[in-house]
Amino acid sequence: MPEIKKYSEAQLVQMLKQHLQPAFGYLYESYSGALYTVILSIITDKELANDVLQEVFVKIWRQIDTYDESKGRLFTWMLNIARNASIDMLRSKGFQNSRQNRELTETVYESGSTQVNIDKIGLRKIVHTLKEEYKVLVELSYFQGFTQEEISKMLNIPLGTVKTRLRNALVQLRELVKS
Amino acid sequence: MEIKEYIKSGIIESYVLGLASAEEAADLEIMMQKHAEVKQAVDAFAEALEQNILRETVTPPAEIKQKIISALFTAEQVKTPSSTTATYTLSTQETPVVKLNFWKYAAAACVVLFLISAAFNYYFYNSYQSANGKYQALLTERTSMQASINVMQTHLEEMTTGMHIMNNTETRKIKMSGTPGHETSFATVYWDTQSRNVYVMADKLPKAPEGKQYQLWAIVNGKPVDAGMVSDCTGNFCKMKNIPEAQAFAITLEKQGGSVAPSLDQMYTMGNV
Numbered sequence: 001m002p003e004i005k006k007y008s009e010a011q012l013v014q015m016l017k018q019h020l021q022p023a024f025g026y027l028y029e030s031y032s033g034a035l036y037t038v039i040l041s042i043i044t045d046k047e048l049a050n051d052v053l054q055e056v057f058v059k060i061w062r063q064i065d066t067y068d069e070s071k072g073r074l075f076t077w078m079l080n081i082a083r084n085a086s087i088d089m090l091r092s093k094g095f096q097n098s099r100q101n102r103e104l105t106e107t108v109y110e111s112g113s114t115q116v117n118i119d120k121i122g123l124r125k126i127v128h129t130l131k132e133e134y135k136v137l138v139e140l141s142y143f144q145g146f147t148q149e150e151i152s153k154m155l156n157i158p159l160g161t162v163k164t165r166l167r168n169a170l171v172q173l174r175e176l177v178k179s
Numbered sequence: 180m181e182i183k184e185y186i187k188s189g190i191i192e193s194y195v196l197g198l199a200s201a202e203e204a205a206d207l208e209i210m211m212q213k214h215a216e217v218k219q220a221v222d223a224f225a226e227a228l229e230q231n232i233l234r235e236t237v238t239p240p241a242e243i244k245q246k247i248i249s250a251l252f253t254a255e256q257v258k259t260p261s262s263t264t265a266t267y268t269l270s271t272q273e274t275p276v277v278k279l280n281f282w283k284y285a286a287a288a289c290v291v292l293f294l295i296s297a298a299f300n301y302y303f304y305n306s307y308q309s310a311n312g313k314y315q316a317l318l319t320e321r322t323s324m325q326a327s328i329n330v331m332q333t334h335l336e337e338m339t340t341g342m343h344i345m346n347n348t349e350t351r352k353i354k355m356s357g358t359p360g361h362e363t364s365f366a367t368v369y370w371d372t373q374s375r376n377v378y379v380m381a382d383k384l385p386k387a388p389e390g391k392q393y394q395l396w397a398i399v400n401g402k403p404v405d406a407g408m409v410s411d412c413t414g415n416f417c418k419m420k421n422i423p424e425a426q427a428f429a430i431t432l433e434k435q436g437g438s439v440a441p442s443l444d445q446m447y448t449m450g451n452v
Binding site for chain 2: 021036070084
C-alpha cells in the first residue's frame with residue numbers, strides 16, 4: 001500500500017478552509033466510510049444513502065467556514081451534517097415515495113438486497129445492546145430525528161421522563177462507546 | 180461538585196450527538212469556556228465516538244468520490260497550495276448534487292449555444308455589411324443612370340422638336356456663313372414664318388472664351404435687333420426670341436449676358452433671309 005500522508009486535524013481543517021483540493025481527497029479517504037456508515041444507519045436504502053453521502057461532502061466542502069474548532073472536533077461537526085442530511089432525506093417526499101415502492105416490491109419478491117444489515121456495525125451496534133426502554137428513545141431521537149415532545153406524545157410518556165430516560169440512555173451509551 | 184454532576188448528566192453526549200436543544204447547547208458552550216473539565220469531557224466523548232465509528236465502516240461505492248469531485252471542482256475554481264493570498268468566495272448555497280450537475284450541463288449548453296450564436300452573428304453581420312455595400316453601390320449607379328437617362332431624354336425631346344421645326348414647310352432655313360477671318364464658323368437659323376419663332380443651330384462656332392457669349396441678331400431694316408443669347412440653351416438647337424420681321428441674321432461674340440448693340444468687329448457669321 002502506498003504511504004498516505006497523515007495530517008493532524010488542525011492541519012486538515014486549515015487546508016479545508018483554504019479550499020485546497022488535495023485536502024478533499026484526504027478528507028474523503030479518511031471519513032467517507034464512517035460518514036457512509038452513519039448515513040446507512042438512518043437511510044437503509046443504498047441508492048438514497050449514496051445521494052446523501054454526496055450531499056454531505058458537498059456541504060462539508062462548502063460550509064467549512066462555518067465550522068468552529070472551539071465548539072468541537074471536525075468529525076463531530078461532519079457527523080452532525082451527515083445525520084441531519086439523512087434525517088432530511090427521511091422526511092423528504094422522495095424518500096416517502098421510494099419507501100412505498102420498496103414496500104410493494106418487497107411484498108412481491110421478499111428481497112432486501114439493496115439494504116445493509118446495519119445493526120451489526122457502528123452506532124447501531126452499540127444502541128442494539130442498550131436495554132429496550134433506552135433503545136427506543138435513541139432510535140426515535142437519534143436515528144429518526146423526532147423531538148422529545150414528539151416522542152412523549154408518540155409513546156404516551158411524560159416529557160420529563162423522556163428527557164431523564166434519554167439522558168440516562170446516553171450516559172450508558174458513552175460507557176459502551178468507550179469500551 | 181456541581182460541574183461533575185453536570186458532566187455526568189448526559190448533556191455532554193446530547194451535545195456531541197446533536198440531540199441537545201439550542202438552549203442546552205448554548206449553555207454547554209459557555210460551560211466549556213468557563214470550565215476546562217467540561218471541554219475535556221466533550222472532547223473525550225467526541226474522540227471515543229469517532230474512534231468507535233471509524234473502527235468498523237462500510238466503504239461507499241467507488242464512483243461516489245468521482246461524482247463529488249466533479250460536482251465540486253469542475254464548477255468551482257480550484258486553488259493550488261502555493262496561492263494562499265488570493266481571496267476565495269465561497270458558494271454556500273445548499274444545492275443537491277443532482278441539481279448541481281443539471282446546472283453545470285445547462286451552463287455548458289448555454290456557453291455552447293452562445294458561441295454558436297456569436298459565430299452566426301459574426302457571419303450574418305459580415306453578409307449584411309457586404310450586401311449593404313453592394314446595395315449602396317447599386318443605388319448610386321441607379322441615380323447616375325437616371326440622371327443620364329434624363330439628359331438623354333432632354334436631348335431626344337430637343338432633337339424631336341428640332342426635327343419637327345426643320346421638317347415644317349412653314350420654316351425657313353437661313354444659312355449663316357463665316358465672315359472673313361472666321362471662315363470655319365457656320366450656323367443655321369430656322370425661322371417659323373407662321374409663329375415667327377426663331378431657332379438657331381450653332382454647333383460650328385469656336386468655343387466662346389471665358390466671360391464671353393455668342394449673341395444672335397436680327398437685321399430689321401438695317402438695324403440690329405437682339406434675338407437672344409446662343410449659349411443660354413444647353414443643346415445645339417436653341418429656341419431664340421420671337422422676331423416678327425428680318426432681312427438677315429448674324430452672330431457676334433459679346434460679353435457675358437449680351438450687349439444692347441452688336442460689336443461689329445466680333446461678328447462670326449451672317450446670312451440673308
